[in-house]
Amino acid sequence: MADAIAAYKTAFSSFKKNALDYVVYSILAFVLSVVLCVIVAMAFIVFGIVSIGAFVGLASDGNLLTPGALGTMAMLLLLFGGLIIFMLVQCGLMGAYLETIGAFLSGRKQTFGGFFSAIFRHAGSIFVAFVLASIVSSIPLLAALAGAMVLGFSSLPGIALLILGVFLTYAVSMLFTFAPLAIAVENRGAVDGLRSSVAHVLHSPLGFIIFLLILAALSIPSFVVIYVPLFLMPLGYAALLAFYKQ
Secondary structure (H helix, E strand, O other): OHHHHHHHHHHHHHHHHOHHHHHHHHHHHHHHHHHHHHHHHHHHHHHHHHHHHHHHHHHHHOOOOOHHHHHHHHHHHHHHHHHHHHHHHHHHHHHHHHHHHHHHHOOOOOOHHHHHHHHHHHHHHHHHHHHHHHHHHHHHHHHHHHHHHHHOOOOHHHHHHHHHHHHHHHHHHHOOOOHHHHHHHHOOOHHHHHHHHHHHHHHOHHHHHHHHHHHHHHOHHHHOOOHHHHHHHHHHHHHHHHHHHO
C-alpha cells in the first residue's frame, strides 16, 4: 500500500512542478488518439455503406467473381491493412507519450520533434508486445469456451467456467500492464518488456491492486471529457511509471 501511495505522491509532485508541459503533451496525445479513432470509425462506416449492395448481390447469386464482390473483398483487405496501421500508430503514440512522461518525471524536457520521432521508434515493439500479450491473455478464455462447449453454455458449470475464464483472462492481461513502460522508457524489446512487467506485478501484487483501486477512484469524473487529458492521463501515467521504477 505504501508503494502505491508513494507513487501517486511522486507523480503529483512532478505534475505540480511541470503542469503546463504535462497538460500540453497529454492534450496532444489525447487529440491525436481521438482523431485516429474517428478516421477508423468513418472508414468502417463508408465500407459498410459501399459494400452493402455487393453483399446483397452475393447473397442472392453466391458468385464470388462478380466485380462488386471482388471490389468488396479488395476493400476489406485494404480496411484490414488500415486497421493494422492504425494499431501501429496508436502503439507508437502510447510509447511517445510514456517516454515524454518519463522525461518529465526525471526532470527533463521534451520537444515536439522528439515526441513525433518517438512514435516511429516505439510503434513496432509495443505493437508486437500487444499482440503477444493478447494471445497469452486469451488462453484462459479460449480454454473456458472449449470447456463450456462440452458442458453446455446454458448449464451452471458451463456458466461458472466462462466467468472464471473471463476473470483469469483479465488477471493475466494485468500482468502485462508495465510492458509499454519498459519498452518506451527503458528501450527493452517486446518480449523483455513483457517479462519485466510480469516480474514487477508479481513483486508487489497487493501494492499493484491498491494502485489500480486508487486509479479507478480517480477515473470516476472521466465522464467530463476534458478531465482526462488535463488531469487523469498525466497523473495516472506518471504514477504508473513511478510505481514501476520503485
